Amino acid sequence: MAWNAPRRRLASRGVSVYPWVAAYSFRRHAAYPLGAFAEAITNTVFGFVRAWIVLALWDARPGLGGYTAADAVAFCFITQAMIGPVQIFGGLELTQRIRSGEVAVDLHRPVDLQGWWLADDLGRAAGTLALRGVPPMAAGLWAFDLTLPGPAGWAAFAAAMLLAVVTGFALRYLVALTAFWLHDDRGMQAVSLIMSMFFSGMVLPLVVFPGALGEIARMLPWAALIQMPADVFLGRCSGAELWSVYAFQAFWAAVLLAAGRALTAAARRRLVIHGG
Amino acid sequence: MRTYGLLAWTWLRAAAQYPASMLLLGLATAMVAALDLAGIALLFAHTPRIAGFTAEEVLFLYGTSAMSFAIADTLLGGTERLGEHVRRGTLDTMLVRPVSPLIQIAAEEFTPRRMAKLLPPAAVLAVVLPRLPVEWTPGRIAMVPVMLVSGVVIFAAIWVLTASVQFVVIEVHPATKSITYGGAFLTQYPMTLYAREFVRGMTFVIPLAFVNWQPGLYVLDRPDPLGLPEALRLASPAVAVLLSAVAATAWRAGLRHYRSTGS
Numbered sequence: 001m002a003w004n005a006p007r008r009r010l011a012s013r014g015v016s017v018y019p020w021v022a023a024y025s026f027r028r029h030a031a032y033p034l035g036a037f038a039e040a041i042t043n044t045v046f047g048f049v050r051a052w053i054v055l056a057l058w059d060a061r062p063g064l065g066g067y068t069a070a071d072a073v074a075f076c077f078i079t080q081a082m083i084g085p086v087q088i089f090g091g092l093e094l095t096q097r098i099r100s101g102e103v104a105v106d107l108h109r110p111v112d113l114q115g116w117w118l119a120d121d122l123g124r125a126a127g128t129l130a131l132r133g134v135p136p137m138a139a140g141l142w143a144f145d146l147t148l149p150g151p152a153g154w155a156a157f158a159a160a161m162l163l164a165v166v167t168g169f170a171l172r173y174l175v176a177l178t179a180f181w182l183h184d185d186r187g188m189q190a191v192s193l194i195m196s197m198f199f200s201g202m203v204l205p206l207v208v209f210p211g212a213l214g215e216i217a218r219m220l221p222w223a224a225l226i227q228m229p230a231d232v233f234l235g236r237c238s239g240a241e242l243w244s245v246y247a248f249q250a251f252w253a254a255v256l257l258a259a260g261r262a263l264t265a266a267a268r269r270r271l272v273i274h275g276g
Numbered sequence: 277m278r279t280y281g282l283l284a285w286t287w288l289r290a291a292a293q294y295p296a297s298m299l300l301l302g303l304a305t306a307m308v309a310a311l312d313l314a315g316i317a318l319l320f321a322h323t324p325r326i327a328g329f330t331a332e333e334v335l336f337l338y339g340t341s342a343m344s345f346a347i348a349d350t351l352l353g354g355t356e357r358l359g360e361h362v363r364r365g366t367l368d369t370m371l372v373r374p375v376s377p378l379i380q381i382a383a384e385e386f387t388p389r390r391m392a393k394l395l396p397p398a399a400v401l402a403v404v405l406p407r408l409p410v411e412w413t414p415g416r417i418a419m420v421p422v423m424l425v426s427g428v429v430i431f432a433a434i435w436v437l438t439a440s441v442q443f444v445v446i447e448v449h450p451a452t453k454s455i456t457y458g459g460a461f462l463t464q465y466p467m468t469l470y471a472r473e474f475v476r477g478m479t480f481v482i483p484l485a486f487v488n489w490q491p492g493l494y495v496l497d498r499p500d501p502l503g504l505p506e507a508l509r510l511a512s513p514a515v516a517v518l519l520s521a522v523a524a525t526a527w528r529a530g531l532r533h534y535r536s537t538g539s
Contacts, residue, residue, distance in 0.1 A: 032447070034447045035447045035450060037451075038447055038448055038449065038450035038451035039450040039451070041450075041451040041454055042450055042451055042453045042454040042457075042458060044454075045454035045458045046454070046458055046461065048474070049458065049461060049462045049465075049470070052469045052470050052471070053319070053326075053465060053469055055469075056326050056327045056469045057319055057322060057323065057326065059327075060322070060323035060325065060326065061322050061323055064322060184294070184297050186297070186301055187297060187300040187301055187304060190301060190304030190305065190307075190308065191304055193304075193308060194304065194307050194308055194311065197308075197311055198311060198314060203311060203314060203315045203318070204315055204318050204319070208318055208321075208322060209318065210318075210321050
């Protein structure tokens with residue numbers, strides 16, 4: 001068990017490597033504010049167009065899905081602000097490392113592969129939120145009448161956001177690992193993009209999905225990424241309802257992370273076969 | 277033009293080495309393009325009209341915009357990666373070859389997958405055109421292909437223009453996506469949805485209104501909500517030519533400005 005020695009040494013000093021991974025990832029993703037600001041501009045422009053579209057819909061159907069027009073507009077901007085942190089368009093750096101074979105180095109590290117990348121992703125999400133979250137919200141506030149949470153609402157939203165990032169990571173990690181078997185991950189990536197765009201509420205809030213489609217969409221993991229945190233943001237969940245949202249998000253995060261662990265173990269065996 | 281075809285064919289053959297992957301990716305690309313369509317369908321599940329426009333009329337706008345964008349994206353969408361070539365220094369390799377770098381970048385990794393984006397708008401137009409409640413005069417019939425071609429040229433010019441900016445500032449690329457992809461998205465809906473100043477900007481600053489909105493008003497026989505002169509409805513081809521000239525000038529200026537990377 002020589003490969004395990006550094007971990008035990010670190011652990012014996014009470015130092016965990018994960019916070020460092022997260023901190024360096026945060027630094028890396030916060031290092032290019034200009035590029036991030038440019039991304040935020042595009043997120044903001046899309047926010048405006050989406051807001052005008054939903055305003056027209058709520059103008060024709062006031063109170064649709066239990067949202068007021070101000071709720072619907074706030075939904076557009078908060079979800080545009082979440083694109084970066086939740087990385088709803090998919091992708092994980094790990095994919096390129098699997099394709100190039102560099103993942104062998106990752107697997108040799110005396111740390112857990114999934115844990116390492118989760119820490120990395122949390123750092124990324126924090127850095128991206130700081131740089132790309134504020135501009136769309138600020139612009140939306142300046143131009144429209146928005147529903148905003150109070151201090152308690154912001155805290156509730158922060159927790160939902162954290163769970164959304166973890167669930168999102170768990171999904172993207174699964175997609176990334178399929179590269180071990182498929183070699184070309186682009187097909188998987190595209191399928192997961194379609195699912196996450198449509199079923200998360202990015203196209204339109206899930207509250208306007210009619211009948212059974214809406215019910216199914218609300219049970220799928222993608223609802224935990226955008227729709228649920230946005231509902232918390234709009235103050236539509238309080239007390240027991242809030243806890244049921246957290247439980248839903250935590251359930252999917254746990255299930256998907258567990259699936260990721262199982263797949264990691266299988267991939268480890270797969271890589272040995274491949275490495276001959 | 278011949279070189280573009282030759283290069284595109286080469287990349288196409290390369291992609292065809294993995295037929296299953298190509299087919300799957302093509303299918304997925306078509307579905308991503310159909311997501312916008314799903315959004316429109318969801319809207320009209322709740323209301324017969326949006327900002328005064330019926331489902332057929334909005335689908336007509338979607339079909340023309342998405343069709344024009346898909347063709348322009350297939351032909352020139354690759355120029356988006358100019359900044360990457362500048363950063364990696366691979367643009368230098370392109371410059372020493374006896375083919376225009378614009379053609380090389382545009383044809384790079386040309387795959388039939390990008391053409392799969394054409395499927396949803398083509399299907400929508402085939403269904404919706406005969407159902408539009410308009411009197412099909414020769415002028416209106418002629419306007420449909422004219423607006424599609426003008427739309428392609430306008431989007432293509434926008435691709436080249438936004439790429440040219442990357443000669444000067446690479447980091448600006450993510451923001452230009454608001455004009456390219458954002459333009460493709462916002463032209464799928466009637467401009468009556470948007471604020472008046474915004475529509476004015478989309479008419480006179482970034483002429484996205486000429487992709488399908490102004491000619492669309494002509495085909496659908498509707499008054500301009502901003503009260504702009506009727507002549508603008510027929511101006512799309514002229515705008516397309518003008519914007520192409522601007523884009524060509526910008527590209528040449530950018531290429532002259534380019535001083536390679538490194539120390």
